[in-house]
Amino acid sequence: MVIGFERVSGTGHAITAIDPRTGERLGPEYRYGGDAEVGRACALAEEAFDAYRATSPQERAAFLDAIAGKLDGLADVLVRRATSESGLPEARLTGEVARTTGQLRLFAGDLRSAQAGAGGAVLSVDPAGDGGPEIRQGRVPLGPVVVFGASNFPLAFSVAGGDTAAALAAGCPVIVKAHDAHPGTCELVGRAVSEAVREAGLPEGVFSMLYGDGPTLGIALVTDPRVQAVGFTGSRTAGLAIAKAAAGRPRPIPVYAEMSSVNPVFLLEDALAERGAELAGEYAGSLTLGAGQFCTNPGLVFAVKGTDLDAFLGTAAKAVEADPGAPMLTPGIARAYAEGVERLERHPGVEILARGREPDAVAGCRAALAAVDAGDFGPELETEIFGACSLVVRCDGLDQMIALARGLEGQLTATIHGGGEPAARLLPVLERLAGRILWGGWPTGVRVGHAMVHGGPYPATSDARTTSVGSLAIERFQRPIAYQGVPR
């Protein structure tokens, strides 16, 4: 564990990483921390807060750049370790290092240009007048932030991932609960961040990282009175437990939990007629990418029945059958995926159109493509099956498609293929459904930029008023404040 500038070993339960390709245990052993470590990390974070938030945006920008520089320097080691721990391909993880450092540098740039109120910029001013003094609006950081990383992005949504970068940019100390599925990657990144804190001359409590059990150590962090906000990416069960614990505190705090999404795609008739085969190939590609382990995986597709849809499904089925499969992140995730597909198979209305090949991995994912008639579609088929599985809903017409869209749960993304009046009718429905609307393209692949929104209505996230990716993420860890007559 990393507690401020100290390297600490826990005394609790021991975990080791497992290579999901081979089932091999990867040393070393990591031991869980307990109340003492939580208390120490929170005390240091609280102690560091005032000094850290008093840093200038330029100083914080330099600090974020320094973290990015350290990760660049570690890229080979990181990719190697993350590959063994996650089973994700090297190329993907190389890209993920770049995404992680790109995110840190994006926020550093935002701080330098004081975009979006980052770093205590003055957002608006009412000049003195009518006997009243000047009023300036700025933003203050919330306080120490706890970040729970995700298994599926061992770098970009983990120790130095989006929430950590945003909280540090905002002026908040961060305590990360390391993910059990990639403890070694966490250690490498955690040490790098801690070194960057030291080299920047910042107080040690700006960053800590603990190993521990979610329901005990995780909840202890969330309920510590010194913690002022929580970022989480993971399962709905865990996200809701965290949100509940935070709401039950004597002083509740915001929780940004990204939980689940099936990212509906709407294939309109014109698109299927014009470029059905091409779309089918893209669909299978988006669906099977990284064993489907993306929060933006296209898990649900709506299209109108007919020969164009039949042709689309035929082409997509062939592509899915040809998919070689891939290892999943953990044996537990592979098990949950297999059970999810079995449940789907047993559903009376669902037809399995294609299964991919069985991969050569202990924890492997066989892709699955299924279809159901709209009349047989129900909420039980909306549940995310994390992995390369997607369900196509055959609709009788546009009206039925729109009616089904209206009934869906909140989503991270919603995608339209097609145009004209059908698209125009669908768009406002999707604006109520999702945090990001795509017109063409596929939802996997979240661009890290100023305008991105990676969030959406409940239960995609616990708070739709924010994003976990993009410049606006910095504001989730700040609040507005007015200075009345306060000298500049």
Added chain:
Amino acid sequence: MVIGFERVSGTGHAITAIDPRTGERLGPEYRYGGDAEVGRACALAEEAFDAYRATSPQERAAFLDAIAGKLDGLADVLVRRATSESGLPEARLTGEVARTTGQLRLFAGDLRSAQAGAGGAVLSVDPAGDGGPEIRQGRVPLGPVVVFGASNFPLAFSVAGGDTAAALAAGCPVIVKAHDAHPGTCELVGRAVSEAVREAGLPEGVFSMLYGDGPTLGIALVTDPRVQAVGFTGSRTAGLAIAKAAAGRPRPIPVYAEMSSVNPVFLLEDALAERGAELAGEYAGSLTLGAGQFCTNPGLVFAVKGTDLDAFLGTAAKAVEADPGAPMLTPGIARAYAEGVERLERHPGVEILARGREPDAVAGCRAALAAVDAGDFGPELETEIFGACSLVVRCDGLDQMIALARGLEGQLTATIHGGGEPAARLLPVLERLAGRILWGGWPTGVRVGHAMVHGGPYPATSDARTTSVGSLAIERFQRPIAYQGVPR
């Protein structure tokens, strides 16, 4: 009641307004609505939402201006009725009409200039590139909003008050639960808004107003699945009940509850030495203004012991003793105030320095000034006593003052009088405490402008990341959304 374009009478419990000056019942009788009215108002709001949010910012600006125009036209009638219902002075209510219309016009101006993302403006753009399409960030309104007005601002925080204006500006239909203490004022304003909806050619569900019991009709509104956000100003008990009900929904929604604040004022030694007498007069004025019935009333003052403080207290005591008193908003509020002051009197460490005169009113408020030594100060003395009561905490020195400030609950405002190093040390502590920091001046009197923040950490409000006054209030009823490749 106003349900869309219909005027409806309820069939439940009957209420009448009471003139708190005389105890006289004021006709007519208003009857509570029930589930049927809640269902009808919510159905209309949901029906209206898509069409209303599709209006242009310019159309919504014209609509807000039209409401303001109607209130201007009604000003005399409104002031007369509100004076009888609230016991507040005519001059104050005349000012409140102007504040209410000013707020509507401020937001109309924001919509026209598309400030702060109001009205679906594009907030940021990542241009197309690297094979990826353009991504634009905008804001979409959340959906139908329920507004609970406050008793102490029968216009500016009621039917067409801040939350209603902000929600309408944001593109959300509004359902107001009318306040029992000023039902006639509510009726006048509710009808005016409904007429403005009709004249603007908007769908009738854009605005409804119901009379009803908070724990039944109020909670039924909050838990209706069509409602997507709640604005509330009132007591902590009611605010927390609403927040709990909203969090317990199958799909939780944001609640913006402004609940209670004692608005600590810190009198530093230099300020007391230089202009103690002047400050004492201002303090007594701020404290007794409107019978102290302001959420920004200075209920708690911290100062360092000594002859300057003694002189300050002597002058303030004289001013408070000379205060003629005033009627309070309702007999219930007057009773709660009297009980609060009695509790304070019974507290072993508290000394009552002065009581104001007994006013000639059934529900009157006698001002109270009390003091306590810092050693005897505890959380039980932090509870807001709604009315013209304030407690001065005598500190041994600046360190003790700062230590006490650190331990306070979240506040709407915090005020410093004085300068130099003591002020510089205090400022960062207050930044963690409050939504608005004043350097000089007194917290009563919230300027409606672009930069105002009327909000603050829990329990001052249930959500510190927003404001109920000022341009930023529009955003509380919107969420960010990204459009990827969507044609403009």
